[in-house]
Amino acid sequence: MNPPFRLDGRRALVTGGASGIGEQICRVFAAAGASVIVADLDRDGANALARELPGSSVRIFDITDEPAVEAVMKSLDGLEILVNCAGVAHVGTIEETEADDFRRLLRINVEGVYMVTRAAMPKLLESKGSIVNIGSVAGLVAVKRRFAYCASKGAVVALTRQLAIDYAGRVRVNCICPGTVETPFVDGYLEKFHKHEKDKIRQELHARQPVGRMGRPDEVAYMALYLSSAEAEFVTGSALTIDGGWTAA
Secondary structure, X not given: OOOOOOOOOOEEEEEOOOOHHHHXXXXXXXXXXXXXXXXXXXXXXXXXXHHHOOOOEEEEOOOOOHHHHHHHHHHOOOOOEEEEOOOOOOOEOHHHXXXXXXXXXXXXXXXXXXXXXXXXXXXXXXXXXXXEEEOOHHHOOOOOOEHXXXXXXXXXXXXXXXXXXXXXXXXXEEEEEEOOEOOHHHHHHHHHHOOOOHHHHHHHHHHOOOOOOOEOHHHHHHHHHHHHOHHHOOOOOOEEEEOOOHHHO
């Protein structure tokens, strides 16, 4: 038998690929044989990562800039895998969420996924490819003081299912819904909102997963690898949780 979960000969574009979950997806995909395109706004981070990954390349663009997104997709010779990982968060109830904050989350987390996916779709249809959207448990259940974030990630889950049905048999589309994952994303949250009590809040973030710890980026990356592989050809329209039991509790 051939080794499972290989991506040899496939081209994969990962938005938000320079750090956190996106970085680990790039690393895992490259190790599985894919030609990875690291897409990010962080030019230095993306280039540094690409230098470590044989056969990889870099595209620097804003996922909310439609002309830039279209130009990048037209520049690609082909594409078999798209991972929509770029995103932002916000802390606050509806009363604590300004209109500009709400619009920003929808623009990046939802419109960004729309723009990149729409521009990539012709190439994905040509290759009968696969899309993996990085959602969140916040798109499936309520999380205190995450009004805008929950709304945006709920939209990602919904658009995943809609795309999967619209393109069934032609392009597979799935969504990964992580719990809290220990990344620079979390570090930034702690620095911004809990600067003087980081250790306390970090322990609370660990504890809110029933298994007692936050997830690791590589754990999410390996789920993305499975969903992008030939072994997952019967999987489409799914929102898979990887949350330490959070949504089961």
